Structures are given as structure tokens and as C-alpha cells.
Amino acid sequence: MKKMILKMFVFGVVAGSVAVLSGCQKNKAGADFYDSESNMYGDPLLGDTPLVDPTVADGDRSLFPPVFFAYDSSQVNPEESGKCEQVADYLKKGKGQGVIVEGHGDERGSREYNLALGERRALAVRDxxxxxxxxSATIQTKTYGEEMPDDMGHDENAWRKNRRAVFAIY
Structure with missing residues (x-):
């Protein structure tokens, strides 16, 4: 009798667990802030911040030089921080409505890895x-990973140019 009760208890636990887990919806982290078709991110701290409509303002990428990164890094180097300071001064003076920080990587690594690395680079510059x-409501990020290289070469010189974050001022 005890064995039968134990078997029924175990069966009930397993069946209940399956029922609960099958009813759970899986959401990607940040799904509320990420538009997967454009790789565009809104402000992760403010859920109601809309993404920039690219048809309204694509952004001017010629105003500021890109921030370059070391291999496999998303840390803003002290040598590159002055570029961020120029953009910050420009935006704080009200000369632009906002900025899209576009993160890029070189061709080494998988597409998924480089998209994630481009995102981390853009978020580091945003921070x-x-x-x-x-x-923060005026800064958005977008990742291109390895998809839009600045230099089409396949050597360290080209890769160095492709590891970057670009400022699109709108």
C-alpha cells in the first residue's frame, strides 16, 4: 500500500511539473526593448521609451569619429573617451535631438557572437x-555585429577599423 501511494505521489509530482512547465511562455530577455528586425534597442531602463523611427531620422554619422575597441572587448579605452565627451557636450548643448550608438565587430567569431559583442560595445558607449x-532617453543603441564592415580587408589593420561604435546624431 505504501509503495502504491509513493508511486502515485511521484506520478502526480511529475505530471504537475510537466503541466506547469508546458504552460510557461518563454520570453527573450529585453524583448520589450528590442526590435529584432532592425537590431535596435531602446532605453533598457525606461520601458516606455519608443525606438527611433528610422524613416524620420536616420542620423548623421559624419559629425563625430567612431570609438574603436580592442579585440574581443567592449570597454571604452581612455584614448577613445574624448570622442564620447565631444558627443556628450554636443547633445547637452541641445544641438541634436539624440543619438543612436551603433556597435560593430570584426569578421572573427560567429554572427551571433559578433551581434552580441556589437551590442555590448554600443551599451558601453551609451553608459x-x-x-x-x-x-538616457535621448540615447538608443543598435548592433550590426560584423554585418557592416568599414574596411573589407581580412587582416589586423582592417579588423581594427571594424571594431567600433558609430554615433548617428539625429
């Missing part, structure tokens, strides 16, 4: 801009 006093 630095916020630390400089730029309103």
Missing part, C-alpha cells in the same frame, strides 16, 4: 554618455 550627463 559612458549617461555618466557624462546625457539624458
Amino acid at each position: 559612458y554618455l549617461i555618466s557624462l550627463g546625457v539624458n
